[in-house]
Amino acid sequence: MLAAKLVDNVWATRKIESLNGLKFMLAEIINHEENxxxxxxxxxxxxxxxxxxxxxxxxxxxxxFKETAIPIDATVIGIIDEDCHF
Structure with a gap:
């Protein structure tokens, strides 16, 4: 699992059928590196x-997802409530 901050929406009007209806976002991984x-x-x-x-x-x-053949590599599974110091 990773901690990240959501920074923008990602819109794709043309995509494969199994991705229809999903909301995509751009996430910045929280780490201590400069890059x-x-x-x-x-x-x-x-x-x-x-x-x-x-x-x-x-x-x-x-x-x-019910359809396990869906081509997804990363999914949001929780919102961090507390102010953690990563």
């Missing part, structure tokens, strides 16, 4: 820009 790392994540819990979130990646992110 920034970003992921496009599927948001299934209604998080918004500026939220700090927990992201799962890989096969765990696909297991959230």
């Amino acid at each position: 920034k790392e970003y992921l496009i994540v599927a948001d299934t819990i209604g998080a918004g820009i500026g939220d700090r979130v927990i992201i799962c990646t890989g096969s765990s992110s696909r297991n959230i």
Whole structure:
């Protein structure tokens, strides 16, 4: 799992059928490095820009969906409530 901050929406009007109806967002991984790392994540819990979130990646992110053949690499699984110092 990773901690990240959601920084923008990602819009894709043309995509494969299995991705229709999913909300995508650009997430900046929270780390202590100078270089920034970003992921496009599927948001299934209604998080918004500026939220700090927990992201799962890989096969765990696909297991959230009924259709496990969906091509998703990262999914928001929680919104961080407390002011953690990462």
